[in-house]
Amino acid sequence: MPCRLRRRWLLRVSDGIDGPLLGSKGAPQLTHGELRMRTETAVPAENWRRLGKAPDPYLQRIRDVVYQVAGIFQSDENLPFLEECARKRMQAVDANSLRQYYDRLTVRRDREAELHRLVGEMNLGETCFFRNPLQLEALRRVVLPAICQDKNRPPCHHVRVWSAGCATGEEPYSLAMSLMETMEAEETLQEWTFEVLATDWNNGFLEKAKEGIYSLHALRHVPPSLQQKCFRPCRDQFQVTDEVKAMVSFHPLNLLEEHSVSWAKDMDAIFCCNVLIHFDGSAQRQTIQRFHDSLLPNGYLFVGNSESLYGVSDNFRLVHFPGSTAYRKVCLQSPAAGVI
Amino acid sequence: MNKTENTQIKQNEEKAEERDLKELLRSRIKDIDSIPTIPAILRPLLHYMEQTVDQIEVQKIVELVSCDESITAQCLHMANSPLFGRTHEVDTVRGAVIALGVRKLRDILLSCLLVRLAPKERWAMDPVIFWQHSFGCALVSRQFARKINYHDPERAYLAGLLHDLGEVVNCIFLPEEFRATVEKACTEQLPFFEAEQATLGLTHCDSGKMLAQHWGLAEELTSVIFYHHDVEQAKLHPVLVAIVSLSDTLCRMRGLGYGFYEPKQTDFLDDPAWRILTREYPHMAEFDLARFTFELDEYTLQVRELVSSIFSKGS
Structure with missing residues (x-):
C-alpha cells in the first residue's frame, strides 16, 4: 500500500508559469498518481525559446517538485543548471531519462532522500561575503530604520540579529559590517548597540569562523571601502578585524533541537539562507515556528534568494524590498494580553 | 496682516498656480498631434x-x-x-x-x-529606464491577469503599457518643471507621483488622463491611467486598475523601477489593490506570490535586453 505523502507535498502544487498559481490548501490528500497528474505543468514556451530549444517537460516538473518539497525555486534562466545537477544524479541512480528521474523523485519510496541528494548537488551551501547585497541593503535602509523607530524608547537601544546556519562565518560578518557601516553613517544611531548571534551545528565550521581568515575570492563582493576597513592581510589571505569580530558571537546550535534553540530570544531579524531546503517538511515547520518564537513582534526572517515559505507557515507574511524579500512575523492580537 | 492671512494668501496663490499649470497643460495637449515626432x-x-x-x-x-x-x-x-x-x-x-x-x-x-512619442532629447529621465518600466509593467500585468484568470490578459498588457502615459506628457509639455521633479525624486528617493505632487501640484495621473481623454482612449484605460496610484477611488474597472497597480509596484520592487533605490517595504496583502482582487477572486487567498516574484525575474532580464536593443538601434 503506498504511503501517504506529507502535507507539504500537497500544499506546493502549482501549475507552472502559464497556469493558475494557486496552492491547494485544504485539498484532500492525493495518491501518488493524482499528485503526479497535478504537478505536470504547462511548458512556459515563451521563456524557453531564447535558449534555442524546447525544454524537456520533465525538467520543469522536477523544478516544481524541488520547489514543493525543498522550497527553492529555479528560474527558467537556471533550468540548464538544474538539468546539469539532475543529470549527475541520473548517472548515480542509473536513470536513463529525465522522465525516469522524475519518477525516482515522485514515486519511489526513497524519493525524498533522492530529492535532498539533488538539492545537495546544487551546492547552495557555498557562500561568500555579501553574497546577497540587496538583502543587506534592505536590512540597512529599510529594516533597521523600521526596527529603530519601533524600539526608540530608552533603554532599548539594542538590535539583535541572528545568523542561523552561519557555516564558516561569511554571512554574520557581512551582517556586522553592514550594521557597522550604517551605525557610522547615521548620527541618530550613535547610541545604539548591535549584536550578531551566529550559530551552526558544525564545530569545525565555527572554529574556522572564529578565526576569521578568508581567501581573496571570498571577499570578491565586499565593497572596496569595507575591504580596507574590515580586513587585514594575514599571510597570503585576509583576516576580519577585531572590531568586526567583537560584534559577532559564535555558538554551536542544532536548529532541530528545541532546547538548543530556546535561549535565542528577542531577535529583531533572523537570517537563515539555504538551510531549510535541506530539512524535511516537518523539520521545516518546527524550525520556522522556533524562529517565530525567537523573534520580537514584527521581527523579520530572511531566507535564501530563491527560497519560499509558501505553505510552510501562516505565522509570517511575505514582504518585498527592492530586489529582495523577507518574511515578517505575524502578531496575533489578544485583547486581554496585547500582542502575543 | 497676520500670519494666518499670509498662509491663506500663499495657499490661494499655490492653488491658482496649480490651476494655471493644469490649464496650460490642457491647452498644450490639444497641439499634440502637430508635433512632428508623433x-x-x-x-x-x-x-x-x-x-x-x-x-x-x-x-x-x-x-x-x-x-x-x-x-x-x-x-x-x-x-x-x-x-x-x-x-x-x-x-x-x-x-x-x-x-x-x-x-x-x-x-x-x-x-x-x-x-x-517623445524624442530622446526631450526626456528629463533616461527613456530606456522609463520604457523598461512600462514594458515590464505591461508584461507583468498580462501574466498576473492570466494567473488569476482575469478574462482579458491582452487588455491588461495594454493598460500596463499605458499606465504611466502621463510621464511622457510631462516630458513633452512641461520639460523644465518635470526635470526638477525627476531630480527631486532621484535625490530624495521618492516615488514619482509624490515628487510631482510636491513640485508640480499635479501628477502624471492627471496629465495622462488629459491625453487619454483627448485621444478618446477607452474608459478602462483612462481609469487605469488616472487611478493606478489611488486604486480605491476607481469606480470604473477597479479590477483592471488593481492588476496594473500591483504589477507597477512589483516591477519597482524587482529591478524594473525608475532607476533608483526606493527604500520601502511592501506587504502586498495590505495593499488596497490586493483587497480588491481578493474580493473579486476569492482564490487569490491561495496565490503563491513568492513563486510569482521569482518567475518575474526572468522577465526583468528579457525586458532590459529588448528595450536596450530598441534604443541602441535608435528610435
Missing part, C-alpha cells in the same frame, strides 16, 4: 485597436505599419523577441501577423509607436 499612424491605430479582433483586417494593419520603414524594422525586431512568443523567425509584417496573431502584433505595434 507618428501619424498612432492615433488611427489607437482607435482601430478598440475594435474586436474579428473586425480587424490584417491588410489594414500591414498597410498602417508598412508606411514607415523604421517602425516596420522595430516592429519586426520586437516580434522576434521571446517575450512575444514567436514560433519562428519573421521577416515581414504580414509574416508577423500570421505567426503571432493580430492581438500580439497590435501590442507590439503600439509599444513601438509609444517609444517614439
Whole structure:
C-alpha cells in the first residue's frame, strides 16, 4: 500500500508559469498518481525559446517538485543548471531519462532522500561575503530604520540579529559590517548597540569562523571601502578585524533541537539562507515556528534568494524590498494580553 | 496682516498656480498631434485597436505599419523577441501577423509607436529606464491577469503599457518643471507621483488622463491611467486598475523601477489593490506570490535586453 505523502507535498502544487498559481490548501490528500497528474505543468514556451530549444517537460516538473518539497525555486534562466545537477544524479541512480528521474523523485519510496541528494548537488551551501547585497541593503535602509523607530524608547537601544546556519562565518560578518557601516553613517544611531548571534551545528565550521581568515575570492563582493576597513592581510589571505569580530558571537546550535534553540530570544531579524531546503517538511515547520518564537513582534526572517515559505507557515507574511524579500512575523492580537 | 492671512494668501496663490499649470497643460495637449515626432499612424491605430479582433483586417494593419520603414524594422525586431512568443523567425509584417496573431502584433505595434512619442532629447529621465518600466509593467500585468484568470490578459498588457502615459506628457509639455521633479525624486528617493505632487501640484495621473481623454482612449484605460496610484477611488474597472497597480509596484520592487533605490517595504496583502482582487477572486487567498516574484525575474532580464536593443538601434 503506498504511503501517504506529507502535507507539504500537497500544499506546493502549482501549475507552472502559464497556469493558475494557486496552492491547494485544504485539498484532500492525493495518491501518488493524482499528485503526479497535478504537478505536470504547462511548458512556459515563451521563456524557453531564447535558449534555442524546447525544454524537456520533465525538467520543469522536477523544478516544481524541488520547489514543493525543498522550497527553492529555479528560474527558467537556471533550468540548464538544474538539468546539469539532475543529470549527475541520473548517472548515480542509473536513470536513463529525465522522465525516469522524475519518477525516482515522485514515486519511489526513497524519493525524498533522492530529492535532498539533488538539492545537495546544487551546492547552495557555498557562500561568500555579501553574497546577497540587496538583502543587506534592505536590512540597512529599510529594516533597521523600521526596527529603530519601533524600539526608540530608552533603554532599548539594542538590535539583535541572528545568523542561523552561519557555516564558516561569511554571512554574520557581512551582517556586522553592514550594521557597522550604517551605525557610522547615521548620527541618530550613535547610541545604539548591535549584536550578531551566529550559530551552526558544525564545530569545525565555527572554529574556522572564529578565526576569521578568508581567501581573496571570498571577499570578491565586499565593497572596496569595507575591504580596507574590515580586513587585514594575514599571510597570503585576509583576516576580519577585531572590531568586526567583537560584534559577532559564535555558538554551536542544532536548529532541530528545541532546547538548543530556546535561549535565542528577542531577535529583531533572523537570517537563515539555504538551510531549510535541506530539512524535511516537518523539520521545516518546527524550525520556522522556533524562529517565530525567537523573534520580537514584527521581527523579520530572511531566507535564501530563491527560497519560499509558501505553505510552510501562516505565522509570517511575505514582504518585498527592492530586489529582495523577507518574511515578517505575524502578531496575533489578544485583547486581554496585547500582542502575543 | 497676520500670519494666518499670509498662509491663506500663499495657499490661494499655490492653488491658482496649480490651476494655471493644469490649464496650460490642457491647452498644450490639444497641439499634440502637430508635433512632428508623433507618428501619424498612432492615433488611427489607437482607435482601430478598440475594435474586436474579428473586425480587424490584417491588410489594414500591414498597410498602417508598412508606411514607415523604421517602425516596420522595430516592429519586426520586437516580434522576434521571446517575450512575444514567436514560433519562428519573421521577416515581414504580414509574416508577423500570421505567426503571432493580430492581438500580439497590435501590442507590439503600439509599444513601438509609444517609444517614439517623445524624442530622446526631450526626456528629463533616461527613456530606456522609463520604457523598461512600462514594458515590464505591461508584461507583468498580462501574466498576473492570466494567473488569476482575469478574462482579458491582452487588455491588461495594454493598460500596463499605458499606465504611466502621463510621464511622457510631462516630458513633452512641461520639460523644465518635470526635470526638477525627476531630480527631486532621484535625490530624495521618492516615488514619482509624490515628487510631482510636491513640485508640480499635479501628477502624471492627471496629465495622462488629459491625453487619454483627448485621444478618446477607452474608459478602462483612462481609469487605469488616472487611478493606478489611488486604486480605491476607481469606480470604473477597479479590477483592471488593481492588476496594473500591483504589477507597477512589483516591477519597482524587482529591478524594473525608475532607476533608483526606493527604500520601502511592501506587504502586498495590505495593499488596497490586493483587497480588491481578493474580493473579486476569492482564490487569490491561495496565490503563491513568492513563486510569482521569482518567475518575474526572468522577465526583468528579457525586458532590459529588448528595450536596450530598441534604443541602441535608435528610435
